[in-house]
């Protein structure tokens with residue numbers, strides 16, 4: 114008879130709690146891919162509205178492109194139009210100019226992660242999304258195919274698992290990975306100017322910021338896109354180190370998804 118050691122209890126605690134978390138999120142209202150600013154903000158608002166949200170982030174640390182400010186200078190610039198999102202999520206900021214405020218990038222990024230989790234969203238870090246699932250008719254995306262990122266990085270031949278989702282959000286930033294994969298594999302036409310992935314354009318901060326919010330939407334039934342990925346999918350500018358558009362895009366996606374989920378329930 115082997116003695117039940119303290120170490121065994123620690124290991125069982127980890128396994129039990131992780132299994133419970135994954136099991137509870139095999140079927141969700143919204144599956145978000147990418148824990149950058151737009152994905153985290155969307156997760157926080159959706160979870161606050163009572164929706165079941167799972168967020169998959171391929172890196173160990175959620176936060177995307179926000180930690181390093183610009184060129185590792187750890188300060189962020191945000192337009193005043195977006196401070197309502199910072200207020201909603203209890204993130205500190207300081208006045209900088211007529212149109213801008215600044216925040217500490219570490220404080221802001223960790224605050225967004227905390228708010229998403231505290232609101233009830235489940236973040237699965239180290240997991241990458243490698244594919245989508247479609248319904249039988251091929252007319253709607255209804256889930257994700259996920260695997261551990263180290264498995265992908267090491268090119269190990271190990272099958273993934275699946276997550277069923279009423280709605281999927283591509284918040285993968287520059288690569289627009291989910292929309293790209295969905296379009297490339299399923300011969301579908303996206304609701305974009307080209308019918309496919311239109312492609313990102315060079316840097317224009319003001320236009321890029323405005324358009325990232327305008328482009329936030331649904332390029333295919335069941336699939337939404339936010340943040341930098343929205344500009345990649347709809348063909349507009351990158352914006353460089355300014356984050357108001359990302360915050361407003363995350364909030365707008367949450368509102369669009371909530372309208373769809375609540376219509377289906379009604």
Ligand code: 48F
Nearest residue numbers: 147148149150151170171177178241242285286340341353
């Ligand atoms: O790039 P990212 O921060 O996305 P965002 O919310 O914000 C963009 C800004 O950070 C910045 C900018 C502002 O001027 O342009 O770039 O649009 O975060 C995207 C996250 O998605 C993860 C990736 O690791 C990053 O943390 N990601 C990308 N592909 C996958 C993924 C995938 N296939 N599976 C899981 N996570």
